Amino acid sequence: MGPLQIKEILQATPENQPVTLKGWVRTKRESKNAIFIALNDGSTIHNIQAVAQPGQFPDELIQIVTTGACLKITGQLVESQGSGQAVEVKVESIEVYGAADPDVYPLQPKKHSLEFLREIAHLRPRTNTFGAILRIRHALAFAVHQYFNDRGFFYLHTPVITASDAEGAGEMFRVTTLDLNKIPRTEEGAINFKEDFFGREANLTVSGQLEGELGAMALSKIYTFGPTFRAENSNTTRHLAEFWMIEPEMAFFELEDNMDAAEDFVKTVIAYALENCKDDLNFLQNRLAEEDKNKPQNERSIPLLEKLSFVVDNPFERLTYTEAIEILLKSKPHKEKKFQYPVGWGIDLSSEHERYLVEKHFKKPVILTNYPKEIKSFYMKLDEDGKTVRAMDVLFPGIGEIIGGSQREENYEKLLGRVHEVGIDPQNLWWYLETRKFGTAPHSGFGLGFERLVLFVTGMSNIRDVIPFPRYPKSAEF
């Protein structure tokens, strides 16, 4: 459909056949004997080389064939004369769809900082780096859908606008149609949300899990894949105000099944990227190696493809939170007081602790389970000791927590008890509680922040660089 893409043309056997190229100029190089135009249409990291003869076209035309210009070129597909590519195009005609004045076009063929490219997020997909990231992002998203479809899961679109707070804590964005200059009041002087669009307070969802559970209690295996939101005022390389989450939920899965599912899932989608995004991953690997040249030997990262293959090929280490605390208490950094935060049963593990376990102690992804109930959500199933819950966190090198999940509390009385304990009004969750009243079943699920996955697979270091148009404090441009 549409013109043949450059990705396809580059794979064709050159037989002097006529060919039409449509794409954007990456570079133009003029020598005494030829004019070389490298054209890219975003279908692949690779450019196709189009070769024209000096004098073949008017100077005025060749002058506006500059980086960023959009061209239609016709010619013949021939075996390449130069090295570095198998085929090239002998140009017969050039039509300029759109020029890109080199005096003002910001994307010149030189190295731009990622910070600068964030300011021109409308153009950065035209760079090699962001083209590669977006193609890999697409491949991972497709792999997610294919994975679940192949295994009998149903894609459930849980609502974005919600009147409930799934985590019981998250900082949320308000959604309203009230006129902020004329806020309606009740007789008592409170804001009258009955006059708001939904007749009540409404927010952007922080998780589709609770609604996902409703789906699993009917269809057995569902997954969500949609945007979620946090109104946290955190300007870090790890947080976005708007990000995409994948949340599978499975009836009849207990914690062990849930771990198996999470490990198999994340390995399968990474393996898909390794298989389908070779060129883009190679490019990003080289990009990282280039960056690492400025670092001392011991701070250099392992090559990207090696890191990804390692995760796919090796079983994740599984242990309980309690076992992890014991390891940390016996660790060298703890004994030498090198950890910034104290270690002890009951603490919420901090990043330095997680990284020690993953990067130093086990040197592989780790699944921690059975956390103290106090530091986990109300809906997690209580263990028999009444102290811990059937939670699981999957920790990745460099990323930290990439997946969080649990077996859910399926017992109505216990769940209601936890709802009261954490101070949620049960009336707000009447529908959630009813699933435990009517045909309750053991069930489990987990959530994966999609951008964390893309960050890991691309080897990028700032989450703002793995989503097309990032949203964060003071920034909603584009």
Place this chain on the structure above:
Amino acid sequence: MGPLQIKEILQATPENQPVTLKGWVRTKRESKNAIFIALNDGSTIHNIQAVAQPGQFPDELIQIVTTGACLKITGQLVESQGSGQAVEVKVESIEVYGAADPDVYPLQPKKHSLEFLREIAHLRPRTNTFGAILRIRHALAFAVHQYFNDRGFFYLHTPVITASDAEGAGEMFRVTTLDLNKIPRTEEGAINFKEDFFGREANLTVSGQLEGELGAMALSKIYTFGPTFRAENSNTTRHLAEFWMIEPEMAFFELEDNMDAAEDFVKTVIAYALENCKDDLNFLQNRLAEEDKNKPQNERSIPLLEKLSFVVDNPFERLTYTEAIEILLKSKPHKEKKFQYPVGWGIDLSSEHERYLVEKHFKKPVILTNYPKEIKSFYMKLDEDGKTVRAMDVLFPGIGEIIGGSQREENYEKLLGRVHEVGIDPQNLWWYLETRKFGTAPHSGFGLGFERLVLFVTGMSNIRDVIPFPRYPKSAEF
């Protein structure tokens, strides 16, 4: 992964092999010689029949095996003794995961109205009708991703929170973290949005198209598939406040290519549902036929599968808006003054006009093109006459507009002229305008409201019944 699903078990060859069932009781029937339990796990519309002997289990157990209860049953898979199914399970053990007290469980085995089921949207996926709808919805969503992936499109996650209004008109939901009880003011007394989360006014997107175009101007072919929002106070069977849109955008596609793409796309995903959702579609077809029995012969609809096959197998009729107006002017209802709204060049076609063209005149889907610019969006490419634009609407029987699209105006000056004409501040769209400044290219795209598609394929009549948890005025429950 997880237990074998009932869908799979129903397809197995019965060899008295041991089998474990996990699911919810749909019905229980006790006869002198046997107890029949129909179990469903949501993997298929079909129940599996489990057969126990009277006296095999304590009365207390059998008593709580009621509609809605969740069970684990072990037994042997045997050839069915009765008619209506190939296999059944000879029960050896029953474990009740969760009972469903028949005095309070709302989903008893009788006909419930769709209105009632909307009030218990947390439970309605457990009904045959909503199970079928959600499985078909999943299949269609997967078909969408597969369609685009197979054809070299990249899935682009465009932002949900945005500071721009793509249509230049839509009624939007405000997104804010301001304290409505203490709204910050500037020295002049205006609301100080600099103190809001994004440092400016922000809304929920009405379309990902503008950002989609940025993607297409780099990657050539992209698509979005995400939630979009309208804060319209319309309580109809056709509108939702939150719905999912699919918006492909293609560089180098002109209007003709765009029509080809839209027609091929919608036919392919419907064909996928026909191929992969036979049982569910048959169920819904029978459901509709049952409803139709109460209607006079001439108001009955054609069978669902026949309707879908017809759309897949026949070319859509393509004509210009101007030609459509001529047909309407010559039509019987116009001459007999039966149309409610007047017909004439320049009008925005109303539903009765569209339905006449699709259902009476052509009796097939219709693509109308080249609408007057006044009734279409600013970004559509002007035709050479300066009066019409390269818009296209795909009209379906019963649904009306299912797809709207256009070739985009790629000329910077013309686009800027239209921006001014419709009163948009160009500074708000500086990034959009820049794509026409730097390497502009002919390009086109369209949008399909996913729920409209699900409505058409399932034959349902209210859009609130084809999304799990509908959002509309005064309703954000679940």
